[in-house]
Amino acid sequence: MPNDLRPGTCRACEGGVQPLSAAEIDAALADLPGWIWRDNGLEKTFQFRNFYETMAFVNALAWIAHREDHHPDLQVSYNRCTVRYCTHAVGGVTENDLICARAVMALVQ
Template sequence: MDKLTTPQIEAQLKNLDGWTYDNGSICKSFVFKDFKEAFSVMTHIAFVAEQQNHHPNWENVYNQLTIKLNTHDAGGITQYDFDLANAIEQIVSKG
């Protein structure tokens, strides 16, 4: 998968509410009702990430989940990152 240019990244970010481009990753933080809800969403994301063979960098503190996506093999952002970000948005919106 080819590494995307900054203009390509910025164009795709316009379709992802709350996601930003920072330090070589696309990033977003989510806040949930409690730890159980955050962990449940993380588990769902983990199964989708495994299906896509593309795994997030993430951090969970109580009810907050911060996700950073990039494609290590490409040395930057690729379409894989946006595909996973869109899947994450669908998972989170379903609650």
């Protein structure tokens, strides 16, 4: 896994982008520890020591989402944040979701 926060670049979801197959998603999950594939999306819950750390993570995630123009669904509470990626335009997981999940993993390493 790359050590930078730019493990790829998202591309526009219009124009023939298709969801990844189950085999492609399963193979990708081997390099994304703790991420699960559920309800046509990828998700992982991150634990933190306090609200400040949680919000710092959320703000860093917002920067990644803005840069890639690909935005996760977030569930935020005091000491945890669940991140969920799904390309709603195609109703499933695309390479963009994997790129962003990898960037999140690089962020927390």
